[in-house]
Amino acid sequence: MFGAFLYFAYLCTSFKLREYYIMEHSLKDITAVVNHKGGVGKTSTVLSIAGGLLRENKNLRVLLIDLDSQCSLSTQCEWNPIERKGQPTVFDSLCKEGSEKGIPVYKSENGYYYSPASEDSLAVERDLLVQDLIPQGVLFNRFAYPVDDHTGDGLTTVEESFDYILIDCPPELKNITGNAIVAASRVLIPTMLNPMSYEGLSKLLKKQTKLDLNFRKLLLGQSYELQEVVILPTMTESKTRVERCYKEEVQDSYGEFLSKVSIRRDVKVQEGQGVFKDIFRYSPHCRAAIDYTFLIKELYNL
Numbered sequence: 001m002f003g004a005f006l007y008f009a010y011l012c013t014s015f016k017l018r019e020y021y022i023m024e025h026s027l028k029d030i031t032a033v034v035n036h037k038g039g040v041g042k043t044s045t046v047l048s049i050a051g052g053l054l055r056e057n058k059n060l061r062v063l064l065i066d067l068d069s070q071c072s073l074s075t076q077c078e079w080n081p082i083e084r085k086g087q088p089t090v091f092d093s094l095c096k097e098g099s100e101k102g103i104p105v106y107k108s109e110n111g112y113y114y115s116p117a118s119e120d121s122l123a124v125e126r127d128l129l130v131q132d133l134i135p136q137g138v139l140f141n142r143f144a145y146p147v148d149d150h151t152g153d154g155l156t157t158v159e160e161s162f163d164y165i166l167i168d169c170p171p172e173l174k175n176i177t178g179n180a181i182v183a184a185s186r187v188l189i190p191t192m193l194n195p196m197s198y199e200g201l202s203k204l205l206k207k208q209t210k211l212d213l214n215f216r217k218l219l220l221g222q223s224y225e226l227q228e229v230v231i232l233p234t235m236t237e238s239k240t241r242v243e244r245c246y247k248e249e250v251q252d253s254y255g256e257f258l259s260k261v262s263i264r265r266d267v268k269v270q271e272g273q274g275v276f277k278d279i280f281r282y283s284p285h286c287r288a289a290i291d292y293t294f295l296i297k298e299l300y301n302l
């Protein structure tokens with residue numbers, strides 16, 4: 001009798017463990033982090049959201065795609081472009097020779113998956129124009145193929161292998177950024193609250209709307225849905241008058257897009273990047289980590 005009870009207990013535990021470790025993955029969201037202004041916190045936001053998602057549930061699979069030839073995101077994933085020379089990058093897969101292949105995917109020590117950039121964005125910009133696709137639809141096209149798996153984790157399609165995708169964009173609005181916007185279900189725009197950043201917002205929102213309407217409709221056909229746009233104030237310092245003033249300006253002009261959360265300036269973000277750790281691995285209780293936790297709840301309803 002006692003043996004039967006033990007056997008029953010064993011079955012229950014192993015079933016629970018299996019449920020815990022063998023998690024099914026299905027893609028819920030693709031967020032493109034975009035702003036043609038430099039240094040507004042795009043890459044830091046991608047890394048912080050990824051870190052926060054994994055802190056929420058370490059079994060989630062989060063894929064980070066680096067479309068910026070500065071390779072900051074790839075470097076934070078400990079990708080060394082010199083040591084890795086010759087290994088495929090996402091830029092290779094966006095070129096004509098990458099057609100009918102998926103994007104290359106590697107795994108970072110921090111737990112997220114990533115597809116690295118390379119320094120040669122000019123070649124990609126040129127190559128996007130000579131394919132049988134609209135130049136802004138190439139990344140979307142590559143998502144249709146099984147990923148080029150460099151992790152040994154048995155990755156298959158983007159849809160079945162990952163739960164969330166975040167795309168880091170260069171500080172410019174060329175076709176590479178257009179590819180991120182077209183492929184994404186949401187465009188997240190980190191911005192600082194000052195006159196120059198405010199001026200750039202209207203240009204960016206016009207470009208996003210044009211790409212969204214013209215190309216996503218064309219590519220997605222019936223299943224076409226309007227993209228969500230979220231403006232995220234970054235590196236805020238609540239005491240400055242200029243910030244308060246421009247927060248009101250953004251609220252008046254683009255209030256419907258403005259996130260409820262602002263990310264406060266916090267030196268821990270930079271310290272963490274110095275040792276290749278996202279904010280949740282470096283200092284999970286600091287101000288920026290708290291703000292990013294609220295942002296993740298707002299974006300993903302977690």
Ligand SMILES: Nc1ncnc2c1ncn2[C@@H]1O[C@H](COP(=O)(O)OP(=O)(O)OP(=O)(O)O)[C@@H](O)[C@H]1O
Nearest residue numbers: 038039040041042043044171235264265266269270
């Ligand atoms: N909340 C924050 N508090 C303090 N420093 C921050 C914060 N967010 C980002 N930074 C710092 O600001 C600088 C610019 O950030 P980041 O590289 O993420 O911006 P970016 O928009 O990706 O820049 P680029 O346009 O050059 O790609 C970095 O040194 C980063 O560490």
Ligand SMILES: [Mg+2]
Nearest residue numbers: 042043068072
């Ligand atoms: Mg960046």
